[in-house]
Amino acid sequence: MLFMVEMLVDIPNSVPAEEAARIKADEKAYSQALQRSGKWPHIWRVVGQYANVSIFDVESNDELHTLLSQLPLFPFMKISVTPLARHPSAI
Known part of the structure; x- marks a missing residue:
């Protein structure tokens, strides 16, 4: 199952x-491990924001969660998830 996941990070100044x-550093290591496994095949930075748009390829909603x-x-993120389906015009 493919999902588009938008993540906006807001670490409080109190941290x-x-x-x-x-x-x-822990986030980078964890995300790169998921990328290497194929679960997180795409990640793009959103210009001008501490945010990204990513594609996840997982078995279920529960696995993604x-x-x-x-x-x-995660405690500092606002996350939006959109399930994806193949477009009939895709080649």
């Missing part, structure tokens, strides 16, 4: 810089 840096909720930045 110490060292803690924010650690969380971001589990993967997203395990993101280290």
Whole structure:
């Protein structure tokens, strides 16, 4: 199942810089592992925002929820999920 996932990150200023840096490093490692596994085949930065648009290729809604909720930045994210289906004009 394919999903478009939009993630907007907002880390509060109250989070110490060292803690924010650690969380971001953990996020990068986790997301790259998912990319290598094929579960997260596409990720694009949204210009001018601390945000991304990604494509996930997972077995179920539950699997997507589990993967997203395990993101280290999850507590600081606003996430929008859109299920995708193949377009009949696609070649």
